[in-house]
Amino acid sequence: MMSTVKPMTIAVIRTTGEKVFVVKLSDDGHAYIRRPVISEENGISHDFSSVFFAEELVTLEGYAESQIAEMLLRAKYQKKLDAALGEGDEIEVTVVPPASSDPSVN
Helix, strand or coil: CCCCCCCCEEEEECCCCCEEEEEEECCCCEEEEEEEEEECCCEEEEEEEEEEEHHHEEEHHHHHHHHHHHHHHHHHHHHHHHHHHCCCCCCCCCCCCCCCCCCCCC
16 A cells, blocks of 8 residues: 655654644655644644654555554454354353442442
């Protein structure tokens, strides 16, 4: 899957899923981006100093496609696991309620 990001568009950082604004692409393969920065002191501000390799970014559509492919792969292996465990086998799960902090209840 090759997704080419373009300047002045929103892209996604492949490793984190963070959405960023691509300001410009350089000839040497770098993407200059603007990203929101949240801090307790300043609230929301924007960082214009972040630079990534263009290969580290993917379009929104490309990111969605990769997430769908991952979910389908997980579903495939979940079916294999279910088959290995036996589809008709019931697994009993016991839920233990949390202990109360009130000593009169315990």
